[in-house]
Amino acid sequence: MSFTLEINRWQEIMALLHEKDGKSISRINHDIIMTYSHTCTVVSELEKRKLIKKKSVGREIQVFLTADGRWIAQNCADIEDYLTKV
Numbered sequence: 443m444s445f446t447l448e449i450n451r452w453q454e455i456m457a458l459l460h461e462k463d464g465k466s467i468s469r470i471n472h473d474i475i476m477t478y479s480h481t482c483t484v485v486s487e488l489e490k491r492k493l494i495k496k497k498s499v500g501r502e503i504q505v506f507l508t509a510d511g512r513w514i515a516q517n518c519a520d521i522e523d524y525l526t527k528v
Contacts, residue, residue, distance in 0.1 A: 451476060451484050453518055456507070459494065460515035464504045 454474045459465065465473070471481035485505060488494045493511035496503050507515060 451480070452488060455481070455484055455488065455505075456493070456511060456515040456518060457522075459505060459507045460512065460519060463506050464499075466502045466504055468502075470505065 451474075454476075455470060458470060458473055467481050467485055468478065470476075470485070471478050474481075476484075485494065485496070488511070489496060492508055493514060494505050495508055496505055498504075
C-alpha cells in the first residue's frame with residue numbers, strides 16, 4: 443500500500459524561499475499556483491511566527507526567510523529528500 447504525503451502550503455512557500463530568497467507575494471502565488479489572498483494569509487501567519495520577514499524594495503514588498511525559517515526550510519528539504527529515497 444502506497445500513500446502520498448500532502449505538502450502543506452506553508453511548506454511550499456518555505457521551500458520556494460529556500461531556493462531563492464526575496465520573492466514578492468505575487469511571484470510566490472504565481473510560482474506555487476495559489477490565490478493571492480491565500481498567499482497573503484499564509485505569509486502573514488509565517489511572519490507572526492517569525493519564520494519570514496517582509497521588506498519593501500522599491501515599489502514591491504519582498505519576502506525573506508529569517509534564520510529560524512531557513513533552519514526549518516532546510517530540515518523540511520532534508521526530510522523530503524529522505525522520504526523520496528525510502
